Each structure stands twice: as structure tokens, then as C-alpha cells.
Amino acid sequence: MLFAAVGSVFVLAAITPLLVRVLGRNAGYLGAAALVAVAAWLGSAGPAVLEGEPVTASVAWMPQVGVDLALRMDALGLLFALIVLGIGAVVLAYAARYFAASQPRKASRYLSLLTFFAGAMLGLVLADDALVLFVFWELTSISSFFLIGGLGEGKAGATRALLTTSLGGLALLAGAILLGVVGGTTSLSGLAADPSAVVASPLAPVIVILLLIAVATKSAQLPFHFWLPGAMVAPTPVSTYLHAATMVKAGIYLLFRTTGILAEVPMWTPTLVLLGGVTAIYAAFVAVKQDDLKGLLAFSTVSQLGMIVLVVGVGTPLAVAVAALYTLSHALYKATLFMTVGIIDHETGTRSLARLGGLRRTLPLTAVAGGLATVSMAGLIPLVGFVAKEEAFHALLDAGDWIGPVGITLAVVASFGTFAYSARYYLGTFEGAVVTPAHRAPRSFELPALLTGVAGLVLGLVVPVLDPIVNALARDATGTDPELHLALWHGLTLPLGLSALVVVVGTLLYRGRRRVIALQERRPLPRGADVFDRAYDGLLALGGRVGRSAIPDGPAPYLLTVLGIAVLTVGAATASVDRSLLGAPPTSLPGDIAVIILLLGAAGSAIVARGRLAAIAALGLTGFVVATWFVLLGAPDLALTQLLIETLTVGLVVLVFRRLPGDFPAPGRRRQSLAIPVALVVGVGATFATYVATGRRELSDVGGRLLAEGKDLTGGANVVNTILVDFRALDTLGEIVVLAVAALGIVALVRMVPRDAVPTPTPDDGPTARDVADRRFGGPGMIGSGILRTSTAMLAPVMIAASLWLLVRGHGAVGGGFIGGLVAGSAIILRYLSHGHADVWHHRTTRTVPTVAVGALIAAGYGLAGLVLTGAFLDGTKVALPIVGEVAASLVFDIGVFVVVVGLVAAIVRHLGQSVGDHPLPTTEDEIDDERPTVDDDVDHAPVTTGGAP
């Protein structure tokens, strides 16, 4: 039953957007009806629960640590569940008119979130395990963040609320875990049944403090109260539900729930009485000063919550029973008051008391609802608020020790303020002269507020019906039945006299409110929100300072560390090589010497090159020398790959260099004195290590086997290629994924900011440098050569054909997916050079994201096909085809490799190759088919603002 109840509310939240789509904002009424149905269902178990037979439900969750997903509804759970669902239903009905019919998306969002919150809150009050309670507790915090508007205009307030309540959430988690450790179980009913172990533990004060932090943050007690007024930026239905009637009561609920476990701890009662009393008085007097109606109600809520904390804190069965009544009556009148403020705001456009007055005539129903709620809040007969306040005084007078006198004093003083701000709310809004004219509100908008307002009156008149539930609740919480008999009239008692005193002093306070306000303004208290913000900024600054020490100004210190470790590791490994096992070093061939000489020249010029062009040339030369060396070593596949890569690298570097200043900054002396020795050490070390450790091995066993059996196993004579696509295909799959990620990374980096953010050059690297670069590389039109255009037109198809041929023959001879893909990529670059960027951009086959995705999917799909057909991922086979003959299935895999490589090259050309400073490109990469830009190389286009939207 309990799981079904909580679950059904969450399901309702999930389908609310659909309901709104069908019914519009009226879906709120349907949601309200559903919540009422759930409440009625839970209520049907009420009689048994009040007899002391709670409803329970439990499934194993973390049996290793004895935590179950346990729910339990006793009288306390029942009362809170009814408040959550009842007020929830009223608020949904109210929200159905609060949000304009023309804004179904807003209504959908808030109705759904409010319902979700109701589910979380219901789970919270029914949880029977401290950790389950914690989970729901956090869910309410998170949904509160979104309901306040954490991603919109309410960001600051929502963030403060979230961080503050999260702090409390962490304290709750720590407290719950300690409870579990000390008490032997995290089951709340189990702990309440035998609290002796917890009370006797030396950790008891720690647990109390942790739980009180949770209570104070959630229920906005000093010094954490500031988030609640800040949360008033939320739409009024949210303020009504979360920040008046339910979520802020979660802390109070936690007190009720744990009072049976912890009330015996000596610090419990004094701390709570003082905390609650001081908060109640402070907030009541701050509330008197507020001009914003919602601000007044927010501080009023803080004050009233303080009163409840005070009364619960007393801990006697009588006090607990009275506190429950107080909670109920507060939920009713505060929900009413918030709803009336929402109506007033809606119909007049203001919530400022200075601009309100005389609304009784245009908003009669609202005035009735607000009037009833005001009377209840002020504690006047015959509303339920009167009974609650009387009984609270009664329970405090009844408490022993010093608690009684101190508690009653705090409560009475707070009530002075309560009376004054209650009067200010009602008289300032509904009575007196009209200041801002109001529209008439639709009945349906006013009715929910009237409903809860009248409920306060009816409950006051028939208050004895609440006897069973408050008594059962106190019995569940404390183990003793207080046998409280609620009544409007107990005769001329001391509490009645105190109530009269409150009325007199409160009236005086209201009349002298200007002086109270002036007093507060002369001595401004530090605003909690400011303190919070300062602490928050300070924390971030501290983090920045701590992190700063680990962040050098450039990459060199990091790289030095990496290089140092590499040198040490290689050095250690080299030193430990057993020389006796090594054969004689192989003899060098004459060609090798030539390679060394060429390499010295090429690498040397790469080092000394000051201009970027020279550096590119040196880089390319180095790569070609290395490729030559590969040829000499008998690795034609490698040499071909190296040649192609080198060509592409030079093209890539040119594309990037067009955007950069023409020369490198001259290195300083200090850097040289570091870089040169380090480079020499690394070079000598690498030479030595390579000399000692490599070059003289016999053919490895694996290598020998692959040479001997590879052809029979795979049908491919090119053993290197069969290793790539058959024997170690999983490695290759990983590698093409890396290539795909690099391609996507390029796309993301280039697309990241609006294209019109291309900077105007700084004076010293200057427009000249860029202009020169443009001219040097042919300007925006690339190489404007007719011969090149013509020859490319003929050459490019040949290159594509050659790349496909290399791809297909790769299994048996030099070639393969990597090499083929690189040749095809070279064709793209050639096309780019001759025909310009726009031509490449418009070509469907060069679109990056689809291309790399298709390639990776082909390769992965080939692997999965192997898994399905033969039971091994990436398992290849030979297929006999007509005409062609026997073909290895791994060709499919190589096609995937081919496509990914083409996609990477395409990414480079498309995204780095656009002309400097002009040519706006489409906003979203390549995906938009129908919004192809009409970019022409010869026309300058004004930059189009792209991106920028959140």
C-alpha cells in the first residue's frame, strides 16, 4: 500500500506533461483529484493506525549493511502524509489558475515538478529507515532548487537554498550513519523501540548536533534562516507548497521522528528551546518590518517554525501532541496566506504593502480567506490557530525545570510580533483606501485559498475531532499518551490571560510599528544572504589559491616531470638488462648513414627555425627521412603510411599557421639554459637505451608464427595488415575510436564560440602578419591556379580510385584501410587547395560527424557480426564470392578504418580550413541539411552571430 501510494504520485508527476498537453493547465485539477484519492486511500488505514497498528512495507535494499527500503505509517506519518497530500491537492488546483492558459509549457513544468515534490515529501514522511529518509530529503532539496527557478531568474536564491539545505543533508547523512553505528540499526522504528544504546553513547551529542544542523537548515532556523526569504522568487504555488506548508516542515518532522530516540540526551531540550525561541522572536520582529508581502510571510514562516521547534523541544508527550496540532494549523493558514498573496500579486501587479490597500471590495473572497487565516495566525478565537497557541502556552507552562518559564517567555514575546505582523498583513492589504486598483479574480482562482481558510475555521469549531490523532502521535513518538482534550474554551485559565496580553501588546506594537521599523533600521543586522555569499566566494577563492600552487604558467613544468619520469624508468630498465643474453649489434648499411646525416640536418633545422614556414619545411623533411628509414628497415606499409601522414601533417600545420603570427617568439636565455641540457640528456639516454635494449633480438615467437600461419588463417599475405584487421583487431578498433574522438574534438573546439569572435589581431603580431599569411597561402581562395583546378579535376577521381584499390588489396599486399583512407584524405586536401573551402564544405561525403560515426559503426558492427555468427567479437572468416574469388570478411572492418580516417581528414579541412576572418559557417556542425550556407569565396560576408544561446 505504501509503495503503491508513493509510487503513484511519482507516476502522476511523470505523466503530468502528457495530461497538460491534452487538458492544458486544467490538468492541475486532475492532479489534485489524484492526490486527494491517494490521501483518502491512506486515510482508510487511519483507524487502525490510530489504534497503534502502523502500516509497514519493506523490501531489501542493501542487505549487506542491513538497510532496507522500508516505509512505515504510524500516526505521525499519517498526519504529515495527509498534510502533504491535502495541501498538495489544493496547491495543484490553485496552480491550475495561477499559470496563464497561454503558457502551457510553464504550467506543465511546474505542475509536474510540484507533483514530483509531493512524491518525495510523501516518501520522506513515510520512510522508516534513516538512509531512506535521507534519500527523500535530498530529493526534496533538489526539486526545490528547480521549483525556485534554479536555472532561470531565481538562480541566486535557488543556489543558496540548495547549498544550505545540502549542507543539512550531509549532516543528516552523517547523523543517520552514526545512529546506525551506535544504535545497531538504521531502522527508525527499531531505534525508537530501544533508544538506550544511543542515549548512553558518548557520540550522542554529536548525533544531536548533526541532526539539529539538518533541522535548522531545512526548517530555516537561525543561523540558516536566510535561504527561505531568498527562495521567495519562486512562483507563489511553489512558495505555498514548499516554503510554507511542507518542505520546511521536513525539519520539524525529523524532530518529531527522533524525539523518541534522542529526547533523553541532556542537550536536546535546552538547545531546541533556545534555538526555536530565539528564531521565533527574531523572525517575528523582522517580519513586522517587511514591505514585500511574500517577505513578510517568509519571515513569519521562519518565526512559526521556531515556535514549533521550541514546543517539540520540550519533549513531553503533551508538548509533542500540541506541536503536531500547531504544525497542522500553521500549514492551513500559511498556505491560505501565500495563496492570497499570489492572487493579490496577480490582480494588482504588486506585493508591496506601501502600494496596497482596500482590496476587500474587489477581492471579497480573497479577503475572507486572508481574514480567516490572519485570525488563525494571530491566535484569535474561534480558529484552530487559537487552540494551537493556547495549548502551546499550556504545554510550556506544564514543562518542568527552568524550561517552562524560559519557554513561555520566549513564546509570548514572539507572539507579540506575530500579532503585529498579522495585523499589518490584513489591515495593510484589505482595509483602508485603495492604492493600486485590482482586477477581479476568477472564482476558480480564489476558491482553493478560501477552502484552506475555511478549513481552519471548521477545525477550530470541531477541534475535539483531532484528539485521537494528536494523542496517538504523541504516544507513537514518546511512548506515553498525553490524554489531551482539545477545546475552544477551557475557562479562565493562565494561557487565556497570556493570550489577552498578546492581543494588547500586539496591538500596541502594530500601532507603533514605525518606531519598531526605525529601530531595526538604525541597527541593521548582518543579512544572512550576504554572509552566505561572502563565505561562498571566500571558499571558491581559497580553492583557487590552493589550486594555484599546482598550476604553473605553462606546460613546460608538467612536461619536465613527465620526461623526467620517462628517463628514469627507461634508465632503470636499461641498467637491469642482462647483457650476456644479447647478441652482437647488427651491422649498419651504407644507407643508414645517409639517413642519420639527413636526419641531423632536418631535426636541426626544426629546432633553429624561427619562422613558421621554415619549421613546417623542417618538420616535413624529418618525416620523409623517417619514412626512408622505414623503407630501409623493410616496412613498406609503414613507410607509405608515414609519407601520407607527413603530407597531411604539413597540410594541417599550414592550415593552422595561417591564423598565427609568422614568427616564433625568441626563446629567452633562462629557458635555453634549461631546455638544451634536458634535451641532450634525453637524447643521449634514448640513444643508449635503444642501443642496449633493441635491435638485436631474434624474430619473436609470435612474429614467426604469424609469418608462418597467417596466410592460412586469414587468407591475407600482408602479415602487417592481417595483424591490424584480424589478429589484433580489437586494438585497431580502439585506435579508430581515438581517431573518431580526435575528429569530434576538432569539430567541438572550432564550433565552441561564435565565429564572429575571431579576434582583431593585436598590434604587434598585427594584421600584416595575417595578411601576409593569407597572401602567402593564396588568400581566401587558396591557390588560385587554373592548371591546378584542371589537374585536380582529373587527379582527384584517380586518387579516390587508387585509395579504394589500396583498401581492397591491403590484405594481400601493401595497402589497407589506414593507407587507403590517407590517400582519399589527400584527395580531399588537393580538392580544397584547388577549389577552395566552400567546395569541400558543401560536399556531402566530407561531413565529419556522420562520416566518423558510420566508420566506427561499420567496424563495431563487423565485430558484433562475428560475435553473433561465430561467438567471438571481431572474428573474421573467408568468404568465397563469384568472379572475385576468395575474400576475407575482415575487408569490412578495414572499410570502417578507411571511413574513420577519411572523416578525420575531412574534419581538419572543413573546420580548420575555412578562410581567415570571414565565411560564417552554419551554427550546428554538419547536421543541418536544409540550411547550407551560400558561401562564395569571392564575396566577403558579414560575420553571422552563431551560438551564444545557452
Added chain:
Amino acid sequence: MTAALVVGILAAAGTYLVLQRGIVRITLGFVLIGHAATTALLAAGGVARRGIPFVGGEGTPGDPLPQAFALTAIVISFGVTAFLLTLAYRARDTIGTDDVEAPDPTPRSAAPGHRDDTTSRPAPTDVEGRTP
């Protein structure tokens, strides 16, 4: 000895460049170090056998396994190079230079969603003693 010298030269030149200012030179250094690593990998398979490792090839075939490793290593380092250079390109667009150590790089444009750094970075000391 040849392989050792090739690796040594490439590693030394690469290390020198990697320790310079500016992402572009650092990238060039990485390319050279990549060459060194590829060569070392290949040399690990032995440089005495220099035949092409094809079934039915002539001479004593080399070890195909290091060749396969080296081949993918070359392509991967190309991907990394492309990515690094894109970073340089991006840096140029965002802070006006690819020199990440340039004193006081004033951001020209903030990407949407990027929060301003609340911690104020102390002005970096100019290692080169050179004004921007």
C-alpha cells in the same frame, strides 16, 4: 647503432621543442618524439632482418608485429597532432595568441556558459623578460 642514433636525435630535438613556448612548437616537438617512439618500437623487433614481412616475400622477413604497432601509432599521433593544433588555433581565437605563457592574456571572447573565474590570477612572471 643506426636505430639508436635515429631515436636519440629525434628524442633530443623533440624534447627541446616541447620545452619551448607556444602550443605550435610544443606540437612540433610531439611529432618528433612520436617519430622517435615509432622508430624505437620498430627497432625492438630487430633491425638485422630487413625483408618485407609478406608471405612469399624475399629475404629474411622482419618481425610484422612491431610494424603493425608502429603503423597504428603513426596514425594515432597524427590524430593527436591535429587535436593539439586545433587547440593552438582555438587559443589564438580566444586569447589572441598560442603562447599559453604570454603575460596577461586578456580574453577576447568568453564562450557561452563559461563563468568568470572568481579567483584572480596573479600576473604571471615574465620568464623571458619580454614585454607582450
